[in-house]
Amino acid sequence: MDRTETPCGLDVALLVIGGKWKPLILFHVQDGPTRFSEIRRRVGGVSEKVLIQQLRDLVEMNVLLRRDHHRVPPVVDYALTPFGETLVTALAPLCEWGTVNRERVSAMRESTAMERNALVG
Amino acid sequence: MDRTETPCGLDVALLVIGGKWKPLILFHVQDGPTRFSEIRRRVGGVSEKVLIQQLRDLVEMNVLLRRDHHRVPPVVDYALTPFGETLVTALAPLCEWGTVNRERVSAMRESTAMERNALVG
């Protein structure tokens, strides 16, 4: 059977998880509702601005639920929606693939970078 | 168990499939070696420049194999490597997820876009 006619759903998936930090966010939120500052600490390396952007995108897509506890100073946490859970489930094999092949991939990236530098120098 | 210490492999996976057309390319190549022009037709909407860029990235990453048949006018095709096959396998659930949720996701994107426009206008 020819797959030319059956469009691939990966474009849809990437609409949702496309963004430098979104996969990591999903990963670090899957154990339960997590506060903003805690996500920031766990993800590591994100600026607040970008974190909020990506969190908002995920909330808009109904992947995450934002809960404002209406306290001051603010208390807000984010949790997976049922829809978000299906996404995380679908993401699991890819996550595992990445974990298994981390070394391999980063080694390849380094070697090709070296080749490029050799051509330049 | 706390996942804070076990890094998520999704960042690695996105290094490989990150790029507007890469998932689609992988999808359209999985039935066997495919010629450049055929990939271009199947993917649809890519410029030659970008297609070649992404194909080269995938070749560098050892996901695809480029075979030059040394004819003129040129005959070149691209096929999945064994490594690439493992990636496609890991990608399958996400692909299915996207297919199942295509309507839902595009509906959400449209509604939030409408909200934004309403705020502007």
Next chain:
DNA sequence: GATAGAACCTACCAAAAGGTAAGGGTAAAA
């Protein structure tokens, strides 16, 4: 009284990614 921490927002800037338009060298088809 100064400071730190919570969860953001805003203006501005840099880098990366993608897109457009043109060309190139060959051979077969029209």
Next chain:
DNA sequence: TTTTACCCTTACCTTTTGGTAGGTTCTATC
């Protein structure tokens, strides 16, 4: 003989994305 198709390449430009640095409002703590 002009056109078409093949698989690219290059120069240039626009869009998207991400990052920096500052500010805000409030409370609890030192």
